[in-house]
Amino acid sequence: MSRPRISNDDGPRAAGGGLIDRRALFEGALGAAVFAASAVAAEPLVVPDWSMAPGGPFIPYGQPSKFESRVTRVATPPANPATPGVGASRTPHHLLDGMITPNSLHFERAHGGIPDIDPERHRLAIHGLVKRPLVFTMEALARYPMTSRIAFIECGGNGGSLSQPVAQKVDAQAIRGLVSCAEWTGVPLSILLDEAGVDPAAAWVYAEGADSAGMSRSIPLKKAWDDTLVCLYQNGERIRPSNGYPVRLLVPGFEGNMNVKWLRRLKLVADPVITKDETSKYTILLDSGKTWNFVWPIEVNSFITRPSPGVGLKGPGLYEISGLAWSGAGRIRSVEVSADGGKSWAQAALQDPVLPKALTRFRLPWKWEGGPAVLQSRSTDEAGSVQPTRAAMIAERGLRGQFHVNCIQSWAIDEKGEAANVYA
């Protein structure tokens, strides 16, 4: 019942630097010997202590193994030590796999700390240019028809460190940790707008959080009607405090802070409100001193999670290159991987299901010969947009804009197998 093998070498190459066609792997064309170096055939099995006595009890709300204690979010040191919840905390993508980000590791961004909201006392109002102003208890909201979708949320500032003139010695978590992906469940905003009765003069929805920053954004009414959700659940359970408990917006594909957390009110208005949270930040400053404002959809993007800084290679041989791709425009169409700094490219496999406006995992086998290499990934979305090189991005907008940075990410691999952030 074994599958046929074509050869015993390392199989068909897909591009330079040792990139291998993934189909060959799953059709058995790589032969049996290529992975053997990573198995320890001669070692006898021992019976460890944990097999010889009854194990521990059930825990009502489970936690990770104590051996995984290093797998945590990492927060940027706060500008003001008196407000440690003002800033951001990042997902450790280099230590994860799959497309779902577990709730405990979903990135956090807060402008006024994380409020501890009593859902019995919290209210959501819909008012302004409507026929019937409405105020909802959380219990009332939970009674409405809901829908679920797996979607990424990305802070508009993710990748901003790539705007630094010199490549920082930091890891994937520091550079790309402000994007995460979860299954969000909530009430389509369109149902609530229907109930309130939108005045024809309304063109925008002002969304405001109940945090002490009153974080607020103006959302175009068309998007509110389209696919915006008023969310109560994240990966099955009620949303976590740092992600907006008890209720937040999901504005699929739009920059993170439009997905307003701790949602308190939605005011229908004729014009954008020009809040501090859409002017002091979340605009793209050009070299000319002008800014791009209201740049909502997240651009096509990707990065390699493994190998990456801190997750290096242990000697020459076969590895899997794996990473994440996403686009606010819809589905990822393809991801290419280079092991020679962009000279040649191979198609990576995309992990099913490939969902619109969700993280997509890509994978490609790679035989590392032990020499220096520069790994890159380049994604294309279903709208046909392709990630630019860093040079092309800078040529377009200069180095001052630290938002919506979606250029190709480069990891240099040295002879020891260690990875470093470089500009290539």
Place this chain on the structure above:
Amino acid sequence: MSRPRISNDDGPRAAGGGLIDRRALFEGALGAAVFAASAVAAEPLVVPDWSMAPGGPFIPYGQPSKFESRVTRVATPPANPATPGVGASRTPHHLLDGMITPNSLHFERAHGGIPDIDPERHRLAIHGLVKRPLVFTMEALARYPMTSRIAFIECGGNGGSLSQPVAQKVDAQAIRGLVSCAEWTGVPLSILLDEAGVDPAAAWVYAEGADSAGMSRSIPLKKAWDDTLVCLYQNGERIRPSNGYPVRLLVPGFEGNMNVKWLRRLKLVADPVITKDETSKYTILLDSGKTWNFVWPIEVNSFITRPSPGVGLKGPGLYEISGLAWSGAGRIRSVEVSADGGKSWAQAALQDPVLPKALTRFRLPWKWEGGPAVLQSRSTDEAGSVQPTRAAMIAERGLRGQFHVNCIQSWAIDEKGEAANVYA
């Protein structure tokens, strides 16, 4: 920019007892007034304390709100108080939504407690009828090509209480809490079998856990080649201790204990081993005293999570009926819902993505008039199998078999809006 409305009544009916066509809802055909009873239009917004002072800090590994402390697994009291980790602990589906079960709430089943395994010391062996016996460290395993899939795992004993002659006064968690769904990521077992080189005489894989019970099952080799995964990750992060840390099998669609946790060895053998874990339990005892053995795939199934016991109705009006469906044979093709104990049925909407061998969320609007009702769901899978009534299931196999119970579940709603488990 509002959408057209057809009428101001409660829209087209889809079946008896107030079941409503979901498309009407999203096309605006229900009108604006139907939900208004659940909004509190006159209440003024107040500014609560949490909006007036900086919120809390970032937490490296996040936790739920303290207001959600009731959302936990519930363990069956252990038969022997000295071994509190022997038994099962169930997912609170009545308090969740979506298709993903968060890792902290994924059901647990353990036969010898939950071992606390050091991944540095744990090994996985592949031996028996192979050309090259192999022993893997976890670090070596993590180097192999991986794949991810969203899949349910269900204990073969889930729903066993429906075999009781009298309907128990218990909730959905107690009856159906031994099924959960996660994104699992791991190495296809086929790659490891290729590397070991399977002897043509092998027809089965004996899989053994490192727990003190040495929980073990015989898996047909064909399934091992097909879609079985050696998993390291669950919903993005490393598998939790109670779900097999550091490594477990995923045998998609097959009964839970074949998805061996704390996986220690895979021995290729010619015949099934007839372990205690596939004879003393996980067989279906017929009235004749004979058993059905090696009943692997989970049959088509479903239940309603909301409303359900403990999640009742607060006065007459419009609600969403929501629940979960699944089948070990592949995708769910359709779910029908009845509000009159099976006399009439309406098609529920299936939440995208509908994935093979994964939980599928279904939803249907319902106008409750305030009288007694009996809610049921009936799912059909892509193989054409349909859930039987409880009476039909008993006619086939009697009342002694407490495994693979997939009959239609009934919740009686009383005049107060409270739900109870009944046989209808």
